[in-house]
Amino acid sequence: MSAATIRDGYNFAYLDEQTKRMIRRALLKAVAIPGYQVPFGGREMPMPYGWGTGGMQVTAAVIGADDVLKVIDQGADDTTNAVSIRAFFKDLTGVETTEKTREASLIQTRHRIPEAALQEDQILVYQVPIPEPLRFIEPSEVETRKMHALEDYGVMHVKLYEDIAHFGHIATTYAYPVMVNGRYIMDPSPIPKFDNPKMHQMPALQLFGAGREKRIYAIPPYTDVKSLDFEDHPFEIQQWDESCAICGSHESFLDEVIMDDLGTRSFICSDTDFCRERGPIEESINMPVDTPIDTPIDILRETL
Amino acid sequence: MNAPKIIRGFAEPVRDSQQTFRQLLKAMSEPGSVVNLTSPDALTHLYSSTFAVCQALLDQQTPLWLSPEFNTADIRHNLHFHSGMPITDEPAKALFAIAYPGEITAMSEFSIGSCEYPETGCTLILQVNSVSSELTVSGLSAKEPSSGLSPLMSKQALTSLKLSGPGIATEKLIHISDLNDVLINYLVERPDSFPLGIDLVFVAEQSLVCIPRTTTVEVL
Ligand SMILES: [Zn+2]
Numbered sequence A: 001m002s003a004a005t006i007r008d009g010y011n012f013a014y015l016d017e018q019t020k021r022m023i024r025r026a027l028l029k030a031v032a033i034p035g036y037q038v039p040f041g042g043r044e045m046p047m048p049y050g051w052g053t054g055g056m057q058v059t060a061a062v063i064g065a066d067d068v069l070k071v072i073d074q075g076a077d078d079t080t081n082a083v084s085i086r087a088f089f090k091d092l093t094g095v096e097t098t099e100k101t102r103e104a105s106l107i108q109t110r111h112r113i114p115e116a117a118l119q120e121d122q123i124l125v126y127q128v129p130i131p132e133p134l135r136f137i138e139p140s141e142v143e144t145r146k147m148h149a150l151e152d153y154g155v156m157h158v159k160l161y162e163d164i165a166h167f168g169h170i171a172t173t174y175a176y177p178v179m180v181n182g183r184y185i186m187d188p189s190p191i192p193k194f195d196n197p198k199m200h201q202m203p204a205l206q207l208f209g210a211g212r213e214k215r216i217y218a219i220p221p222y223t224d225v226k227s228l229d230f231e232d233h234p235f236e237i238q239q240w241d242e243s244c245a246i247c248g249s250h251e252s253f254l255d256e257v258i259m260d261d262l263g264t265r266s267f268i269c270s271d272t273d274f275c276r277e278r279g280p281i282e283e284s285i286n287m288p289v290d291t292p293i294d295t296p297i298d299i300l301r302e303t304l
Numbered sequence B: 001m002n003a004p005k006i007i008r009g010f011a012e013p014v015r016d017s018q019q020t021f022r023q024l025l026k027a028m029s030e031p032g033s034v035v036n037l038t039s040p041d042a043l044t045h046l047y048s049s050t051f052a053v054c055q056a057l058l059d060q061q062t063p064l065w066l067s068p069e070f071n072t073a074d075i076r077h078n079l080h081f082h083s084g085m086p087i088t089d090e091p092a093k094a095l096f097a098i099a100y101p102g103e104i105t106a107m108s109e110f111s112i113g114s115c116e117y118p119e120t121g122c123t124l125i126l127q128v129n130s131v132s133s134e135l136t137v138s139g140l141s142a143k144e145p146s147s148g149l150s151p152l153m154s155k156q157a158l159t160s161l162k163l164s165g166p167g168i169a170t171e172k173l174i175h176i177s178d179l180n181d182v183l184i185n186y187l188v189e190r191p192d193s194f195p196l197g198i199d200l201v202f203v204a205e206q207s208l209v210c211i212p213r214t215t216t217v218e219v220l
Helices: A017-032 A053-062 A080-093 A141-150 A154-167 A193-199 A272-278 B013-029 B048-057 B073-083 B181-189
Strands: A068-073 A106-110 A123-127 A178-180 A184-186 A205-210 A215-219 A225-227 A254-258 A265-269 B064-066 B096-099 B123-127 B131-137 B140-143 B158-164 B172-177 B199-203 B207-211 B216-219
Touching: A017 A053, A017 A205, A017 A215, A017 B013, A017 B048, A017 B199, A053 A080, A053 A106, A053 A123, A053 A205, A053 A215, A053 B013, A068 A080, A080 A106, A193 A225, A205 B013, A265 A272, B013 B048, B013 B199, B013 B207, B048 B073, B048 B096, B048 B123, B048 B199, B048 B207, B064 B073, B131 B207, B181 B216
Parallel strands: A068 A106, A106 A123, A123 A205, B064 B096, B096 B123, B123 B199
Antiparallel strands: A178 A184, A178 A225, A205 A215, A254 A265, B131 B140, B131 B172, B158 B172, B158 B216, B199 B207
């Protein structure tokens, strides 16, 4: 291990060993009880909560010198949040980093699951702002814990059904709740529901960290993850009539962007590595100067 | 009585704890996968692999129960020196426990957690002579590296288990030595309904396999 590349005076990956052990014990129980939120304690990361401190704590407890780390925010490796977190871990662990999904052993993400299918022995770490899927229905932690304990999830179905009554369909498009291993209702973090099916029977290990509420949860590889729905209103993912203006993809999650000063609108892949790997369909595309990125608060439960 | 001898722990605790934890994370999230781990020295009859698990996971916040075979002055003294965990006489209060399978007379002695806090269920670490796994690929079976299994060892000592559930694509076949009826019944009958339960870690001399509470187990 290249200890020389770690910043002087800091522990490997920043956290002290006791905090890492607490998080590691919580992670082992989290994988043993898929979808259940395990409380954890310990030291904080040196940044404000909106920056994905929970995901960073999980990454810090898991990462080793042999890992290859990728960090994405909204699917992109080059946003401020992703760049900062990547630089932080490079500085404090010396690990190799990559933008290529296939080459990463550890991927920390905010708001997306990569388009490329993840493989066995890869670990996906999600940054979670609000871990409790029942929180917006029931503000009391004591009550939501009881509801999970008793598998008393009627209120969640009522909320989704009210959507249908009101909008004709389930209006939730981000942080769409899932049932893990037929037992726990879980918040998949504010990923688009487009990504929900990727969680089901994923060969990679999925870990979730919520910094403010200090909760860790997990989905082991090859575990059933079902998006909640009703027989007469089955779960559906977002679809676009358009295809990516750069690579021509019809299968990926697309962001609407403004392409030029005239306000011409177009759609491009939100997963920049996926788009780059496919390559441009033609040379003459004018890349947008700036892709608008919502803050976590903007996107957080925007439909609720 | 001689003062207990302090043995060496991890050569590089930060690195070695992380590597040991990653092996444990793989083993617990992929039940039936055999992983390798070690520490420089064994602690009398406590394997170096078991000692590695203790160094990686235990500290002042994790009450540990030691079975009579492991509750020796040497082991207590060294575990306390390296990890500082409290040793409890009451298995029900232990977050971690170490024993030989043959010493387990009732699984009900250990905590299964509560419905509201199921993570307080015990992690029971059992030292065995061997753990090994087989991958069954379309009828063919390919042995994964096993450990500690001498060719002379009686086949009867091994129990073959078929595992399925979270972490397992279809099913996994593993062989564990020294299991007794109490453990086999617990694994097959699953008396505690999920999410309650005890997570089992079977440790051989240099390798380990986990069977968490979610795994469905069939004896072959
Ligand atoms: Zn594209």
